[in-house]
Amino acid sequence: MAGKKQFDVGIALDAAMVQFWRAGYADTSLDDLSRTTGLNRSSLYSSFGDKDSLYLRCLDRYAARYGNRYDQALSRASEEPLQAVRAFFEVTLQRIADPDVPDGCLIAQTAMAAPVLSPTIAARAIEALGFQQARLRTALNAAQLADGDADDFAVHLSAVNQSLAVMSRTRASQQQLRTVIDISMSALSHALPARS
Amino acid sequence: MAGKKQFDVGIALDAAMVQFWRAGYADTSLDDLSRTTGLNRSSLYSSFGDKDSLYLRCLDRYAARYGNRYDQALSRASEEPLQAVRAFFEVTLQRIADPDVPDGCLIAQTAMAAPVLSPTIAARAIEALGFQQARLRTALNAAQLADGDADDFAVHLSAVNQSLAVMSRTRASQQQLRTVIDISMSALSHALPARS
DNA sequence: TGCATCTTGGACTGGTCAGTTCAAGATAGG
């Protein structure tokens, strides 16, 4: 049915995502997006709609990609809770160490800019942070953590995970990030029931 | 010596600081600053220089104001370390609860935007975060925490403090923020020497 | 081959941006 798209939508979305992730919404112009994706403005608009719509697509793509990895890391929480939570943080550390993507976290960055973003985008970021807490809560419940403790640690650990995003933007060393994590891990190990 | 300034520099700086704090550097135009401070563009430029210079002034003002409060909270760390650290976090919680200033933290926000800010501004934010860690390190050393532990907790606690900035931007409840803090506090209490 | 349909490049629009300029007004010293 007529002319085919001359580009891979997934690759273009990844490029746009990285651009938004590095520079934020306000400091990313359509010319920036056009340059980094290699697409013309017309192609961007016809394929993804306006800037807000494209940002939402990137946010969802980010949440899905890393959400899957977090889920996988936590999947063995019922057998090895400490190792599972450590694997959870390892997802973040690997993302920060990955030279192909920017430092920080697209969702944390979106949350920080919430007051000046469209309500739809802000709500999506808050929703994603809620998912992250739910993910941890489910895993900690499966790990036999007392109900209240599971809720509390889910909130604490997701907050600590976000703090890594801020710190990585200041070029904090991997060692410092591990220090932040280790202290929360030790608190968690005290709250877990003794291994049978 | 001729016409006097018709405004209070401190009040104007506070208004500019709040504006940058709420909306960030990129989403704050000179018209915004002119409106919130009540000053004309000419007055802004003649008194504070360009946008970057004004931002730096606001950043320093913010760091000094809350830095003093953090210092004061930690001042009795050698006698009552846990209460001192709790008072430290209380500074942040009170700031977040204050209806006269935005949620979040100007320094954390600046750090998140570092890649698209002037190197001078980015460096100042990183420096401020370093001061925060040093503040905690000194206090924890005074509290007889082992040397390595003091360093580690200084990094952890300052990171957790930044996580409150992110969470407060998502309208997290005061109770959630306290949960985040409490778990770090319990980890700290385990590391402190028994009270004599 | 011929045609209908989709993609693409580039020009264009109205608006906003940071920063400059300058004349008019206010002030204080003499």
Add this chain to the structure above:
DNA sequence: CCTATCTTGAACTGACCAGTCCAAGATGCA
């Protein structure tokens, strides 16, 4: 009261912004 000096308001500049539009070209089907 006069004048030199500073402050202030408003207009202006060139650049960049998001979003629109359309003609030219590519494609697949009959």
